[in-house]
Amino acid sequence: MNENDAVPETDELDLSDEADEFDGPLIPEPPHPINWSLLTGEEAEAEWLELNRWVDWLRRTYGLPASVVPPFWYRHSELLWELSALHLHWLSAYDPEQNGSAPLGWHRDFADARQRLRDWVAASGTRLDRDRPTRQTTWPGEDPAGPVEDTIIAHRDQDFVQFVLDDVAARRHAEEDFYAGLAPDTGEIS
Numbered sequence: 001m002n003e004n005d006a007v008p009e010t011d012e013l014d015l016s017d018e019a020d021e022f023d024g025p026l027i028p029e030p031p032h033p034i035n036w037s038l039l040t041g042e043e044a045e046a047e048w049l050e051l052n053r054w055v056d057w058l059r060r061t062y063g064l065p066a067s068v069v070p071p072f073w074y075r076h077s078e079l080l081w082e083l084s085a086l087h088l089h090w091l092s093a094y095d096p097e098q099n100g101s102a103p104l105g106w107h108r109d110f111a112d113a114r115q116r117l118r119d120w121v122a123a124s125g126t127r128l129d130r131d132r133p134t135r136q137t138t139w140p141g142e143d144p145a146g147p148v149e150d151t152i153i154a155h156r157d158q159d160f161v162q163f164v165l166d167d168v169a170a171r172r173h174a175e176e177d178f179y180a181g182l183a184p185d186t187g188e189i190s
Contacts, residue, residue: 031091034084036077041172048074048164054087068117070124071156072131074163078120086113129153 034047052074059069073079086109092098093106124134130150138145153159181189 031088031095033088036080036084039171040175041168044171045164045168048167051080051084051087052160054090055083058086058090064114066128067121068114070121070126070131071128072126072153072159074160075131076120076124076126076134078124078134079117079126082113082117082120086110125150 034051036044036047039047055069055073058064069083070079073083089106089109093102095102125132125148127150130152132148132150135148136145183189
């Protein structure tokens, strides 16, 4: 993929490319931290696709079991943030301008991250063929958490595409609500 290749439109997310080889980011720009809480719908779509592609490459390249990188990692914010940080670290370590020993540092940190990922997966309860929301501890004074049940997911890629489409739609809706609340004459929140 080169700089002129386009990111797929929202209506047609294409996950058909095999991740046997990671030939670089879909988004040709310098590595930068991703604050998933602040992304627009368009930014989120591109970042989801990029991270999904890299996570698939990572799990295949290193033979990672579902106890380290489960298929439904994207449904769990704790896994999303950890894998996103690991991806940024990898991009930076393998940047052509980086010091020659940076990849060794990445592998050292990757060993630490694998243990954290195991901990996150164990706490979340996501498995190879099913998923459930991460259990939340109810603090004193809060309403009790509802029941947490497993959902069997038969086709991971279809679920991922729908998850991303839903996330992008929710972000776009929030953006529209925000802009609708601006005063047209001043641009201030009314």
